[in-house]
Amino acid sequence: GQQLNQSPQSMFIQEGEDVSMNCTSSSIFNTWLWYKQDPGEGPVLLIALYKAGELTSNGRLTAQFGITRKDSFLNISASIPSDVGIYFCAGRSSNTGKLIFGQGTTLQVKP
Amino acid sequence: NAGVTQTPKFRILKIGQSMTLQCAQDMNHNYMYWYRQDPGMGLKLIYYSVGAGITDKGEVPNGYNVSRSTTEDFPLRLELAAPSQTSVYFCASSYSPGQGKETQYFGPGTRLLVL
Numbered sequence: 001g002q003q004l005n006q007s008p009q010s011m012f013i014q015e016g017e018d019v020s021m022n023c024t025s026s027s028i029f030n031t032w033l034w035y036k037q038d039p040g041e042g043p044v045l046l047i048a049l050y051k052a053g054e055l056t057s058n059g060r061l062t063a064q065f066g067i068t069r070k071d072s073f074l075n076i077s078a079s080i081p082s083d084v085g086i087y088f089c090a091g092r093s094s095n096t097g098k099l100i101f102g103q104g105t106t107l108q109v110k111p
Numbered sequence: 112n113a114g115v116t117q118t119p120k121f122r123i124l125k126i127g128q129s130m131t132l133q134c135a136q137d138m139n140h141n142y143m144y145w146y147r148q149d150p151g152m153g154l155k156l157i158y159y160s161v162g163a164g165i166t167d168k169g170e171v172p173n174g175y176n177v178s179r180s181t182t183e184d185f186p187l188r189l190e191l192a193a194p195s196q197t198s199v200y201f202c203a204s205s206y207s208p209g210q211g212k213e214t215q216y217f218g219p220g221t222r223l224l225v226l
Contacts, residue, residue, distance in 0.1 A: 048214050
């Protein structure tokens with residue numbers, strides 16, 4: 001079936017550093033979503049993208065819908081300890097209409 | 112709004128036992144979903160529903176059943192629990208895809224251990 005490749009799998013960074021993660025697909029998507037999951041909780045939506053090239057910010061978070069419609073990235077600027085968690089991308093396939101989740105990027109921030 | 116609620120939060124089952132995981136949403140979403148999340152993995156879709164009375168299989172439906180008698184509720188049933196069903200189960204809901212409001216909202220999860 002269709003898959004999303006999310007990278008990196010994990011990151012361990014110093015507080016104050018910027019973070020970048022991305023998702024790629026072999027097929028075209030018409031929606032990209034970025035979620036954060038805190039330990040023991042369900043995923044919470046951070047940013048939703050609906051158009052190719054769209055660049056959207058939510059506080060220190062910025063995400064972009066790739067021009068090719070096959071990728072998306074999420075940047076976190078000036079990381080803080082509460083950024084710790086698992087970040088998931090999700091894309092809705094133009095072919096099947098189904099939402100597919102990436103494997104997640106585990107972020108750890110050292111104070 | 113309470114959003115998406117799930118019960119129980121945690122459950123231990125013996126092999127062969129059955130149970131129902133409850134999910135409810137008060138956002139009048141017509142789409143509802145059940146996912147499982149295994150350690151270190153992403154979310155796998157078990158079943159979904161596009162409205163009351165309509166359900167369909169997702170990526171990993173074997174060993175599960177669902178029903179959707181109302182817009183608000185979407186229970187997930189395990190008939191014969193197996194160790195492979197040890198996982199964290201998330202329910203989610205959304206508006207219809209394609210309307211620009213299709214983002215999925217998740218419940219807090221049910222942690223299931225089958226021994």
